[in-house]
Amino acid sequence: MKNKSWLFRVGIVVMAAVLVEIISIIQYERVQKIMRQEMNDRSQIILTALADDIVHNLEITETTMNENVLELRRSLAHPDSVYSAIKHVIDDNPHVIGGCMAFVPGYYPSKGRLYEPYVSKENGGFVMRQLAENGHDYTQNETFRRAATVKAPVWSDPYVFGPDSLKFATYSYPLMDRKGRLAAVCGLDLDLSWLGDTLNARHHYPSSFRLLLTQSGKLVAGPSSKRISPEVVHTVMEILSGKVPASAHPEYALMKGAMDRAPYWQVVQVHRTDEVFERMHRMRRQQMLFILLALAILAFMINRYAHNDKKLREASQEQARLGGELAVASRIQHEMLPKTFPPFVYGSLEPAREVGGDIFDFFNRDGKLFFCIGDVSGKGVPSAILMSVVHSIFRMTAGNENSPSRILHVMNQELCRSNDSNMFITFFVGCLDLYSGELIFSNAGHDKPFVMCGTVTQLDTKANLPLGVFPDTNFIEQNCTLAPGTTLVLYTDGLTEAKNIERRQFGLAGVQQLLEENMTSGVVTPVDLVSSMSEAAHSFAGSAPQSDDLTMLVIRYAPENLVRESITLENDIADISKLSAFVKGFCGSIPIERSAAANIRLALEEAVVNVMKYAFQDGDKGTVTVLADSNRQELRFTVIDCGIPFNPTSVMEVDTTLDVESRPIGGLGIHLVRRLTDSLHYQRMAGRNILTMTKKI
């Protein structure tokens, strides 16, 4: 997997590199083409201009000739005037440095067979010579012959002549006499030495140069050997002549411009391609550098992205896992809360997050409703964990303990022992006797519950320290008796401190007003009150997020069909018959079916006999009081005596499977009590043994 993603990343970078390189090459080729075209166009302009320049020079020379033809023709009559005529002509044109008349052989018999007067400009003056005297046979001259043959003016190819290696081209004009016969060929030598310099006067590139060639490809003029080595010129000439293919020398770019008239000389522009494209090459190198840099950045970014992506994926997986676990935790926490509610109790817990630090719980034992509400400091997972601990400690403690303050005490001891994180819990524990309305409660720093009974007031609880603060906290227990129809409203600060967007709190007054409105409009059932409060808190908060866990527990004390009777007996077995009569009478008033009543009578008799036998020392006088309560669904009997501490529930179970010989005589009574009742609890309180039995009807 890792290897694969690495390959993938490298692949992306390589692909990007190839793509960029292809684009760059295409662009490079295109730019090169454009530049080459541009170079050609520019060179063509220059070459044309140069050709025009040369043509212009040639034309001037031709004009000079044409203007003087008559005079030259006139001079034919006097052979010796030819010199002055020639002199006159060449003096007219600064570029013409010499002129001659090459007479057809034997034209002047006096002058010999060949006669060629020649005038040249030398050192600011004119020098006259008869060239034939030096044995110059002009009749062999190509130009002479051509001019004589075609009887039309022709230009010679340029040539080098004289001691100064001057470069000339000669304009040869066939001169006719009066009879229309060819008399001589008049030649004007045009100085071409300027050409090489003019041709190569200015160049775009240091190695560029231009050449002037004849129509047949002979080199006429080129750059000075100081600037361009003769070998280079030689190589270019070989290319031009076709001896070497141009492809063998890609370093040279050649362009030709030809004259549009005779003598059709050619001007050749030579560039070195590396010079022309030097700037482009430099640009390309820079571009490559930029591309490499961009690719490196790309690779880095891909790597970073892949790395981040991996981390992000891991983080999101982790978050999903945590989310899943939180959902499970939330479900577990919810399942720990009471789910079924009798009509007189209702509670709800809405955590601000997935899990909360609030708790409520209740259970009915011996006709007494034990209930609690609490708030662990903080919220979220840490407080939820502690809340679970608090919940189980409460269940364990309250299962055997009747006194709320004792419950708080035991819970506090346990929570202080293992509270290194200094979290604390506000906790309220109450025990409501569903028959008598007696409420015993102890408050460990929790919000005071509301009491709805005609008016809405707060229960006057003494605020003890919360749980988990000091192990030696003394929790004060209080009690009061609720009138039938009283409703207790317990809540956590998630209700009173519900905040709206303006950060204002719902407040105690808000809750109190809400409860008063509910009471006025006759909303008294626990379930209705809870949903009304929850709705009010949410609509108050509006779009503001829930700031804290919202927990409510409402208990309504509304006993119906309560029957309560009591009897007090001496601790004398003989008084048992009074108990029998009492039980019969009580069961008859409910009424209870005969055989069920017999079972109840038996259980109660066995319990009372046990107390009479074991709670009193021999001869000690005392009383045993039996309280009988019923709400038409359940019977509850409370046996209270002031004897020595004696817990009948601690007596070992008898083994009812033993055979006759092994069966012990005793232990049957308490066994019967256990079997005939639904619950049996013993409590020692205020110097009295209190045994409570319940039996569902």
Add this chain to the structure above:
Amino acid sequence: MITKVEEQDGRFAVTLEGEMDTAAAVEAESILKPLYNSDGKDVVIECKNLEYIASSGLRILLGILKGAKAAGSSVVLRNVNDDIKNVFKLTGFIDIFKFE
């Protein structure tokens, strides 16, 4: 309650009538105590009119049964009503007594 003991045909015929609560059991025990040692004679206990029995009554019956067993004789309970039989069930006595 009424407790009667008669010797007929070499066995003890006991009749229990009424409600045998703890107080009544004290009185009944004084009458039935001789049967704790029945000398090998069988015991038949007529419970037709017995309406109620507490654990102290059961203890007396167990005492009679233990004595009879030791001497090799039997104890039979007759006409026990359902409520009382239920008490025998709850205590496991239903398995050690004979019922007719």
